[in-house]
Amino acid sequence: MAFLLLLLALLYWAFPLLGPLFRYGLPDPRGLDRPLTLLVYGVSPEYSDHHQRAPERFRGLADTVLLVRLDPGANRAVVLSIPRDVWVDLPGYGWHKINAANPLGGPELLKAAVAQAVGVEAERFVAVSLNALYAFVDALGGVRVCVEKPLRYEDKAAGLSIDLKPGCQVLDGKGAEGFLRFRHDALGDIGRIQRQQAFFQALKERVLSPAGLLRLPRAVAQAEAHVRTDLSREEVGRILGFALRRPELVSLLLPGRFGGGWQVDREALLELRALYFEGRAWSEEASLRGRTVALVYGPSAEGKAEEVAERLRALGLRVWKRPLEADPPRTEVLENGPGLLARALGEALGVPHRVSGEALLGADLTLRLGP
Structure with missing residues (x-):
């Protein structure tokens, strides 16, 4: 049955x-x-x-x-x-x-x-x-x-x-x-x-x-x-x-x-x-120093954003802060590129990283702070 x-x-x-x-x-x-x-x-x-x-x-x-x-x-x-x-x-x-x-x-x-x-x-x-x-x-x-x-x-x-x-x-x-x-x-x-x-x-x-x-x-x-x-x-x-x-x-x-x-x-x-x-291998080393990261955060992360910004600056990054009216769905690093920089920053912060065109224009990397 x-x-x-x-x-x-x-x-x-x-x-x-x-x-x-x-x-x-x-x-x-x-x-x-x-x-x-x-x-x-x-x-x-x-x-x-x-x-x-x-x-x-x-x-x-x-x-x-x-x-x-x-x-x-x-x-x-x-x-x-x-x-x-x-x-x-x-x-x-x-x-x-x-x-x-x-x-x-x-x-x-x-x-x-x-x-x-x-x-x-x-x-x-x-x-x-x-x-x-x-x-x-x-x-x-x-x-x-x-x-x-x-x-x-x-x-x-x-x-x-x-x-x-x-x-x-x-x-x-x-x-x-x-x-x-x-x-x-x-x-x-x-x-x-x-x-x-x-x-x-x-x-x-x-x-x-x-x-x-x-x-x-x-x-x-x-x-x-x-x-x-x-x-x-x-x-x-x-x-x-x-x-x-x-x-x-x-x-x-x-x-x-x-x-x-x-x-x-x-x-x-x-x-x-x-x-x-074309399936070619990418061997270039990824250095974060001197790169620009857009720090994107919503209302629940306002207090955390400056603390994170200081940590990013300590890694040699230039930081753009961009507050939003709503929290991003998750914490993650985005890069519209080969992904080596995103991986390097993700590993340095212990957060996920992803290759995506959602990354903000004008910045090498985007770091979203989720709730």
């Missing part, structure tokens, strides 16, 4: 996956046998008359552009976020912001634009509509994120209303859209990308939680109809097999600075590309 109940529960859990499994098959336990580079992009909604959303054609502006490297040798997934305001010379169309490549020439033109900006060619593409975000997050039961400051914006024409208060909270699909699309502050699209990278980390934690794993089949089934890709059935199976090995997630922001769009820092890009996309 117990076995029968267990079997029925398993069938109920897996039933929503029947459609996707029919199209793509089961995960291949062999995983990937070589690195695979994907272009993953989120497509903005298109509108028809009277500001009504048009049917999905996956030809809107590519306002989230990610170059993803799945590396089975390092058991690592690298996600490089490319700002929409990077200018590229599109073949046959001239100079445009990179997000215009999709409506002009679809995924192939966007692949060419990304290759021009980064110097890495994507082998396959995955296009995701906004409806996929709604469906996936709602089916998961929401995702817990920490909002650092008030996010408020309203666009009646597009039907977009954002009103998020500071603090850690569980967002449904609509709330997640606001968190991921907000860019109406001093950092514009870069701040939006950093929130997206924080969301990737939170989404990974939610999916791998017991409740997330229980809801995952339904979430995948709900979102799958709103995704387009040129991946083969075999490739999808191998990617799923790779994902089951729980690879390390490295999220990066294309290094650069503001100035007539996003001006790419070619020297820093070459370093990241060599390490994360």
Whole structure:
């Protein structure tokens, strides 16, 4: 009897996956046998008359552009976020912001634009509509994120209303859209990308939680109809097999600075590309002395911040203090780079470290003080 109940529960859990499994098959336990580079992009909604959303054609502006490297040798997934305001010379169309490549020439033109900006060619593409975000997050039961400051914006024409208060909270699909699309502050699209990278980390934690794993089949089934890709059935199976090995997630922001769009820092890009996309070893010694660290803290850590700042200065670091309206979710060191400096500071302080584009612009390192 117990076995029968267990079997029925398993069938109920897996039933929503029947459609996707029919199209793509089961995960291949062999995983990937070589690195695979994907272009993953989120497509903005298109509108028809009277500001009504048009049917999905996956030809809107590519306002989230990610170059993803799945590396089975390092058991690592690298996600490089490319700002929409990077200018590229599109073949046959001239100079445009990179997000215009999709409506002009679809995924192939966007692949060419990304290759021009980064110097890495994507082998396959995955296009995701906004409806996929709604469906996936709602089916998961929401995702817990920490909002650092008030996010408020309203666009009646597009039907977009954002009103998020500071603090850690569980967002449904609509709330997640606001968190991921907000860019109406001093950092514009870069701040939006950093929130997206924080969301990737939170989404990974939610999916791998017991409740997330229980809801995952339904979430995948709900979102799958709103995704387009040129991946083969075999490739999808191998990617799923790779994902089951729980690879390390490295999220990066294309290094650069503001100035007539996003001006790419070619020297820093070459370093990241060599390490994360070309598999070269990194042997340079990491010295903290003379480096700049942004010390980020919320209301509960105000008394601790100066004590920590003194400890950082004793290590030879220059310190920027940045108070927030809400506590960061955890204490950690962040670096948008090779990660050697983050590891050195993390080990010196005895706290976790992570490579992430969430690190503050202008500083070599970011130290978040959690509650």
